[in-house]
Amino acid sequence: MSINRWIAVLSFLALLATATASPSVQPDPAQPAVTQMVLRVLVTPDTGPTREVASSNVALAIGQSGSTMFATSADLCGRGIGGAGATDHIGSPRHVWTVRFTLNAAEIDRIAVDVDVERQDDGLGGARRTLRQLILTEGAPHILDFVESSGRTCGQASAVLEVSAVAIESPALSRRLLNYDLWLTQRDGTGREWTRREARTAEQGERVDFRFQPLMWSTTMLMPSLGIDLTIDERVSGSIRGRLRADGQLELSLATSRRLGHGNGWTGSEGGTKVFTARAGEAVSVELPRMGGRSLALSAAGTPALLDYQELFKSHTTAVVLVVSPLPDGTNR
Amino acid sequence: MNALWAEELSRLVDAEPVDPEVVADALESPETRLLFVGFLRLRAAVREDRYGPSVAFHDRMGRTLQAAERQSTDRRVVLRLVAALIVTALLTGLGVESWRRWRDDRPPRPNRVLRFDASEWTSNTTRSGS
Numbered sequence: 031m032s033i034n035r036w037i038a039v040l041s042f043l044a045l046l047a048t049a050t051a052s053p054s055v056q057p058d059p060a061q062p063a064v065t066q067m068v069l070r071v072l073v074t075p076d077t078g079p080t081r082e083v084a085s086s087n088v089a090l091a092i093g094q095s096g097s098t099m100f101a102t103s104a105d106l107c108g109r110g111i112g113g114a115g116a117t118d119h120i121g122s123p124r125h126v127w128t129v130r131f132t133l134n135a136a137e138i139d140r141i142a143v144d145v146d147v148e149r150q151d152d153g154l155g156g157a158r159r160t161l162r163q164l165i166l167t168e169g170a171p172h173i174l175d176f177v178e179s180s181g182r183t184c185g186q187a188s189a190v191l192e193v194s195a196v197a198i199e200s201p202a203l204s205r206r207l208l209n210y211d212l213w214l215t216q217r218d219g220t221g222r223e224w225t226r227r228e229a230r231t232a233e234q235g236e237r238v239d240f241r242f243q244p245l246m247w248s249t250t251m252l253m254p255s256l257g258i259d260l261t262i263d264e265r266v267s268g269s270i271r272g273r274l275r276a277d278g279q280l281e282l283s284l285a286t287s288r289r290l291g292h293g294n295g296w297t298g299s300e301g302g303t304k305v306f307t308a309r310a311g312e313a314v315s316v317e318l319p320r321m322g323g324r325s326l327a328l329s330a331a332g333t334p335a336l337l338d339y340q341e342l343f344k345s346h347t348t349a350v351v352l353v354v355s356p357l358p359d360g361t362n363r
Numbered sequence: 364m365n366a367l368w369a370e371e372l373s374r375l376v377d378a379e380p381v382d383p384e385v386v387a388d389a390l391e392s393p394e395t396r397l398l399f400v401g402f403l404r405l406r407a408a409v410r411e412d413r414y415g416p417s418v419a420f421h422d423r424m425g426r427t428l429q430a431a432e433r434q435s436t437d438r439r440v441v442l443r444l445v446a447a448l449i450v451t452a453l454l455t456g457l458g459v460e461s462w463r464r465w466r467d468d469r470p471p472r473p474n475r476v477l478r479f480d481a482s483e484w485t486s487n488t489t490r491s492g493s
Binding site (some may be wrong): 301303 | 410468469470471472475476477478479481483484485486487488
């Protein structure tokens with residue numbers, strides 16, 4: 031076996047040994063961990079798609095701190111991740127990141143965490159340190175750093191370090207199912223109401239998508255003076271994540287987006303996320319902001335005209351009405 | 364006894380046509396007069412015989428007939444009540460089902476109304492043509 035092959039085998043074994051290495055966390059039995067911080071490393075090779083090559087998890091309670099490290103050789107071929115010592119086998123020159131998390135708050139889809147990143151690059155002087163105060167959506171990655179390979183010995187071009195946060199479900203509630211009854215309501219100035227309905231069932235903490243059947247509007251009905259006979263298509267969709275707390279209240283994160291259009295033209299998209307709490311079975315209406323945007327249309331005479339959706343729907347109120355009911359324990363999905 | 368006389372007197376008692384000469388001859392005979400008187404007594408007895416249902420019979424029959432009539436009336440009332448109950452149940456069922464469908468087609472009345480804050484909503488509206 032050649033020396034290069036020996037080095038490759040040893041590097042692989044070292045990587046296996048360190049990929050699951052425990053990061054540094056001070057355990058606090060009084061407070062259970064509620065959030066798991068995940069440090070991921072994605073490498074882009076010279077050819078082929080980007081892929082995840084290493085990850086390290088740090089479970090934290092509120093107010094607790096924990097850290098993890100990642101090191102890679104200058105050519106990005108040797109890698110180590112985890113607690114102290116997990117990166118020692120990476121020979122110089124190398125890049126070393128020490129990432130320290132401090133969990134400040136953990137609500138549904140709003141995880142406030144301080145991320146202290148110290149980066150040491152051999153041969154490039156002292157360490158660089160940055161402190162970020164992040165509010166993360168569950169599972170959504172936030173890029174911490176980027177490094178390019180200084181050589182092409184193993185075909186690696188660059189690496190990205192990203193962090194994400196995942197809620198740790200309470201064992202007593204982790205298997206609960208939540209039933210979502212979703213209504214889209216749109217009311218005009220006269221009180222006339224149009225509705226659409228969707229129902230979903232999802233596990234505790236699971237985000238589930240929904241899409242209402244489109245609402246169709248006639249411009250002749252909306253604004254007869256316009257002299258344009260078109261059908262406007264209003265589409266509302268989104269996703270919902272809910273979490274039943276030990277006190278029986280529900281934490282909810284409702285993401286909603288809306289599009290308006292006619293023919294092949296669309297106004298683009300608008301949307302947002304609302305985080306709130308509700309009681310089981312409580313009907314909560316979340317009103318969407320007034321419609322906006324414009325699009326060009328042709329009148330019956332062939333004259334171009336501008337459709338102003340804010341004007342067309344000025345008396346309309348759109349809302350998503352949500353009722354969440356936890357299903358009894360043991361209910362099959 | 365002269366059979367002809369007896370027959371003629373019997374007809375007389377029964378108010379049938381008779382031969383007066385024969386009746387006159389018959390009444391000359393004492394034996395025949397006694398027979399005639401016997402006929403008259405028998406007729407009188409028959410005329411006074413007013414046999415018919417007793418008062419007790421009338422009362423008993425009256426009660427029986429009244430009971431039967433009341434039973435028939437009661438049955439009609441029961442049948443009407445049952446029909447009314449069935450119609451009411453059907454209408455109630457239809458009403459409840461209609462109400463349930465109407466309710467299922469209607470969104471629940473919100474206990475709370477929230478709004479997206481400006482910081483929670485992003486618009487990426489564009490101008491496009493068709």
